[in-house]
Amino acid sequence: MPDLIIKNLNLSSVSSNFSQSFDFSIPAGSCMGITGPSGIGKSILIKALADMLPHTGDVYLGETESQTIPSEQWRRKVALLPSESQWWYETVGEHFHHFDEGLFVSFGFNQDVMSWQISHLSSGEKQRLACIRVLMNKPKALLLDEPTANLDPTNRTQLESIIIEYQEKNQTPVLWISHDKEQLNRVCQQLLTLNNNQYAVTEIGDNQ
Amino acid sequence: MIHLTPMDLVIASSMIILLAITSLLLQLNITKQLIIAAIRNVIQLLLIGYILKIIFNSHNVFLLIAIAGIMLVVAGFEINARQKYPLKRWIGFKVGTSALFISSFTMALLTLMVIVAPTPWYSPQYAIPLLGMLLGNTMNGISLGMDKLNQSVYQQRLVIEQRLMLGQTYQEAIQEIRAESIRTGMIPIINSMAIAGLVSLPGLMTGQILSGTPPVEAVKYQILIFFLIAAGTGFGIMLAVWMISKQMFDERQRLNLDILQIKAR
Numbered sequence: 001m002p003d004l005i006i007k008n009l010n011l012s013s014v015s016s017n018f019s020q021s022f023d024f025s026i027p028a029g030s031c032m033g034i035t036g037p038s039g040i041g042k043s044i045l046i047k048a049l050a051d052m053l054p055h056t057g058d059v060y061l062g063e064t065e066s067q068t069i070p071s072e073q074w075r076r077k078v079a080l081l082p083s084e085s086q087w088w089y090e091t092v093g094e095h096f097h098h099f100d101e102g103l104f105v106s107f108g109f110n111q112d113v114m115s116w117q118i119s120h121l122s123s124g125e126k127q128r129l130a131c132i133r134v135l136m137n138k139p140k141a142l143l144l145d146e147p148t149a150n151l152d153p154t155n156r157t158q159l160e161s162i163i164i165e166y167q168e169k170n171q172t173p174v175l176w177i178s179h180d181k182e183q184l185n186r187v188c189q190q191l192l193t194l195n196n197n198q199y200a201v202t203e204i205g206d207n208q
Numbered sequence: 209m210i211h212l213t214p215m216d217l218v219i220a221s222s223m224i225i226l227l228a229i230t231s232l233l234l235q236l237n238i239t240k241q242l243i244i245a246a247i248r249n250v251i252q253l254l255l256i257g258y259i260l261k262i263i264f265n266s267h268n269v270f271l272l273i274a275i276a277g278i279m280l281v282v283a284g285f286e287i288n289a290r291q292k293y294p295l296k297r298w299i300g301f302k303v304g305t306s307a308l309f310i311s312s313f314t315m316a317l318l319t320l321m322v323i324v325a326p327t328p329w330y331s332p333q334y335a336i337p338l339l340g341m342l343l344g345n346t347m348n349g350i351s352l353g354m355d356k357l358n359q360s361v362y363q364q365r366l367v368i369e370q371r372l373m374l375g376q377t378y379q380e381a382i383q384e385i386r387a388e389s390i391r392t393g394m395i396p397i398i399n400s401m402a403i404a405g406l407v408s409l410p411g412l413m414t415g416q417i418l419s420g421t422p423p424v425e426a427v428k429y430q431i432l433i434f435f436l437i438a439a440g441t442g443f444g445i446m447l448a449v450w451m452i453s454k455q456m457f458d459e460r461q462r463l464n465l466d467i468l469q470i471k472a473r
Contacts, residue, residue: 071462076374080373086367087367134374
């Protein structure tokens with residue numbers, strides 16, 4: 001199973017916060033947390049890893065560099081769950097190829113959800129459905145942008161355990177943005193702290 | 209045929225002035241545009257009346273090409289006027305003129321060389337009014353379609369990015385917007401084809417009948433023109449929407465709205 005390896009990634013063309021180049025890697029089946037002040041560019045960094053922003057340098061999934069395969073294939077393999085999900089059809093079901101019973105049930109939904117109106121969903125429901133939508137693409141690496149920001153404690157625990165289960169079962173590298181230090185300590189093995197024009201990677205446990 | 213006196217036109221213009229005053233009182237913010245359009249209308253039509261008089265008397269093909277070129281360039285500029293989220297000038301002009309050129313000129317050549325086939329085929333009396341109608345209608349359609357496309361893409365940019373993140377190609381991510389934009393551009397011509405004869409007598413036919421052409425002859429020309437305009441407009445819009453939407457994404461299928469005059473970030 002592949003590692004996610006970032007080599008010499010530079011984003012200075014996107015934001016002035018990014019004069020530094022990034023070199024780090026996330027071993028298969030492990031999770032790296034990203035933390036740092038608001039507006040520092042955490043979302044920009046993971047958007048670039050999904051090849052959604054212009055950048056220089058290399059992002060490898062195992063042996064495969066992002067630019068060597070079509071962008072839509074890369075984004076299926078290295079999937080980004082944005083902090084706010086978007087929905088464009090009337091009902092939930094239209095956004096899914098089929099009803100994946102295991103996933104939907106583990107998030108507390110039954111088949112009825114497929115006919116629900118998007119406009120009636122709460123932000124928490126949207127977030128959980130967005131997570132299902134991403135996992136149904138069977139990604140090889142996961143980029144999560146504050147995945148539990150809109151969730152109550154019960155649903156937060158549920159989402160965490162589903163992600164960890166997926167990660168362990170498929171040996172997926174995971175990148176997890178959060179402001180919640182305790183959460184990052186629970187789910188991650190490494191922590192990337194982002195500051196103006198610099199960053200630091202630490203092992204979780206060392207910085208307790 | 210009854211000739212119009214300048215006084216007849218003055219009476220008609222008083223109606224426009226009345227409309228202008230009303231829209232000013234209602235604060236519709238359209239008064240200035242209405243007046244400018246009306247004045248342009250008078251000047252441009254008088255001018256073309258005299259120019260046509262000269263051209264009809266000479267069968268110079270280069271003069272015709274020059275006139276056609278001017279018509280194309282002006283239509284290309286006009287496409288990008290009055291857009292809510294306009295393209296950058298040069299890009300808009302390039303897209304507009306090339307879509308117009310390919311669709312309208314193809315239809316005009318087909319008519320002149322195969323269908324009506326006057327001798328010589330570039331006979332200005334046929335070529336100029338025909339090209340004018342094709343360009344005018346296609347321009348309208350492209351302009352409406354472009355307005356809808358730019359506006360929808362701008363407003364739904366987060367949705368488009370979400371769809372790209374989920375691994376859709378850019379064509380999949382804007383498929384509905386493209387279809388909706390093409391539909392918007394084609395509504396006017398489809399409407400006017402559908403109601404022709406029942407609600408309105410179309411302009412070309414009306415003109416021919418007013419000047420004494422037998423109604424059935426006028427009708428045949430009108431049908432021909434409708435079909436050509438519909439086909440020209442439809443293909444023109446498709447071409448323009450295709451060209452613009454392709455340029456809204458970079459080589460890695462990232463949405464890039466730098467081609468619009470507003471800044472997306």
